[in-house]
Amino acid sequence: MFKRTIHQQDLTIINIYAPNNRAAMFIKQTLLNQKDHNVIILGDFNTLLSSLNRSSKQKLNKETTELNNTINNLDLTDIYRIFHSSMNKYTFFSAAHGSFSKTDHILCHKATLSKYKKVEYYPAFYRIMME
Structure with missing residues (x-):
């Protein structure tokens, strides 16, 4: 975690790099512990938040349903x-399952969405631009 002031905004x-086991519960607890609205939570969640995040549909x-509710x-x-x-840009390929998935996510509060003008994914990092 780090804090920065960008364009006079904290x-x-x-x-987050979530553990392979019980990743959804780990992410849920992290989110519940965060009360700041000027926060971006990003990284490898090691869980699919939606069936859209996987090339082969999986329930x-x-x-994960509880995490999505949170x-x-x-x-x-x-x-x-x-x-x-x-x-739909996938960030992981499973050779064992022959499928692509997106386990990397960037979460922010909907109220702060208008502050961001561009989000780009690079294999090693994200680039988020603010106005």
Whole structure:
């Protein structure tokens, strides 16, 4: 986690690499512990938030459904999806399953969405631009 002031606005950025086991519960607890509206939570969540995030359709388990409910209740959104809604860019390929998935996410509060003008994904990092 680090805090920066960008264009006279305080911003907290939390980078998460969730564990392989119980990733959804880990992310949910991290979100519930965060009360700042000027926060971006990003990284490898090691869980699919939507069936849109996988090339082969897979049902979401109970923990992921609970995580999605928490994201909705906290009024968060994946800003990468907002800026690139027509594009499904996968970030992981499973040779064992022969499928692509997107486990990397960038969450922010919907109320702060207008502050961001561009979000780009690079294999090693994200670039988020503010006005």
